[in-house]
Amino acid sequence: MEKTTPSGNPLDRLLDLLCLTPLGISALILLALLPLIPPFNQEYLIRWLISAAFIAALSIAFDFTAGYIGIVNFGYCAIMGLGGYTSAILADRIGLTPWLGMLAGALAAAVLGFVIGIVTLRLRGIFAACLAWFFGLALMGLATKLMWLTRGPLGLRVDRLFASSSNVSFYYLILTMMVIIYVITRWTTRTKMGLAFKAIGQNMEAARTSGINPVFYRIVNFTLSCMLAGWLGGFYAHFYGILTPDVMATAKTVEVLAVAYIGGRGSLWGGAVIAFPFICAMELVRSSLSNLPGLNLVIYGLLLMAVMIYYPGGFAQFFDTYFRRTRSRLLGYLVNGGRNRPDAISDRQAAAIISNPIR
């Protein structure tokens, strides 16, 4: 599938290795420079950018499950919260450094993801989503009630990762984490595994008949996606400095889900691109119209509904349709990179390959 060799240009090769297009890398450079440009170098704007990058990274990892094997992990933020709590409690009780703590959080979340993956094996679409949701509710209930461990709704105080009062270093950290998560998920989906994920998501029976073992792929997918969530949870804990069971609430998952779906399911990058303007716009609405509480979330919900009804492919599909298929060579190079065709196979192609393997 991925036999198209990039051109000899070393820059193109590097970009291909990072799974980025020239446009993508310039957007990343712009994001990296943003804290230095005047309107964005104020602390509150940097906080917005951090939360946007955080949601972006979560939505990439979320889309890895939802967009590929077609199971909406509705307890996603609970798993993220598990990673956060693990890291925070380890730092608090045995003084583990947060850097290792974040990895421990990722490990805990990966174990839970493995368990959820095994338990949901027999279930389809909505049942699996519900099961993951019930896992999330149970976790949130545990975080509320195990007062001796988590201090429940009182909130667990956590040391911040960097002692400085400025948030810029946090911003660069989360940006790096976002890129790492993107590259990991992209590398995984670029191999034959990605094709297998799509095949399972489209039609499990057909995939099984074509010799794909759904048990293995579903568990791998769940474990990896939950592990990334746990890692991000560690960042969350050590950035905000306080953890309450609210981070595990379904509403948080809905936020990630909305961003991922408005960005475009199955694209990985769509949610990350949408998150920055979207989260900043929401924060702007919330802070400027503070006498109308809830307005930003109403817009949020309406946008999600409009996208689901009128354009289920989201921003990624829009981009693929109107920009990727351009005739202009320069623009084509910018959005497609050294490859001569879009590197993501579309759902339709995958379905055709799976349903007609002889072709």
Next chain:
Amino acid sequence: MWKIEPDRLLRWLKSAAGISILTAVAAAAMATMDRGPHVLVNAVVMGGMLALVSMGLALVFGVMNIPMFAHGEYFMIGTLVAYYVFTPINTHISTHPDSMLSALGPLITIVAAMLVGAIAGVASEVLVFSQLRKRSRENWVMNSFLLTVGLSVVLINGHQLFFGADFKGIVRFWSGAPFSILDVFISRDRAMAFFLAVLVVLSFWLFISYTRTGRAIRAVSQDETGALMVGIGLNGILMLTMALSCALAAVAGASLLFMYPSYPSVGLEPLYMAWFVVIIAGLGNVLGAVVGAFIVSLLKVLTVEYIGSGWDFVVPSALIIVILVFKPSGLFGSEVRGILDK
């Protein structure tokens, strides 16, 4: 129809449905002997109301194939309407204690909530779900689920935007001394809520079993294409289903206003519980949902009684995860539904 054949009875008792119902009854009986009858009374009162919410949820799933995440919001609409209708009635009652309204007021309130709930259901069908239905058929279940997630966010925050986030509650619907059954004092409101639930469930059951329209609804839930072929107007049935299920949730919300004051996310708890119910009863199984509602409410009451409040999400959800692992299609996969479908 109701002749008891020992052979079939034995087979039913050995099925998952029979085992779980017997276990629930036994657990209820043991807890009642252990801790006193209030366990049973609480479970029954809450189960009645939960049955209303989860019946609507099961109906929407069975007929329209929508996994409704916004169902709690119709509960919220019910509480909101009930608050705004009952508050002026209440001031009138307090100045004229002997007027007709003191008896009829609560009923007027609940009927008003039911009507508004039905209107809200029709509105969301016309504005949201039929739009999606016109445009996409593939991947319908997941798309409509995400749509209801958006709807839920809009309704919750719309409430906050227009009515504020404060608690809007009442003290009681019916004044007067509480009833005493089995040495348990049960307030008039709770008793009335339970009677209302029984009344609504019964009339709903009669409607769906014996009327022409009810039969049409069941036909659509079994096979949409077949229903279209025999001349059933699909759009009308879908709209009616939505209206009915939202009205059921709104009735539950209105008659529980004394327990759940109206605030933006009041619907979340009933929503979670109702999802527990329909998952263990099997999605789309309306009669199973009634039985499941009592099982789940018993589970919740027992958890609060023996383990402590606050654990009432942990224990039921853990148990439901276990049930799902062993019975992926729910406890009453086909047995109970067969009765409804006869």
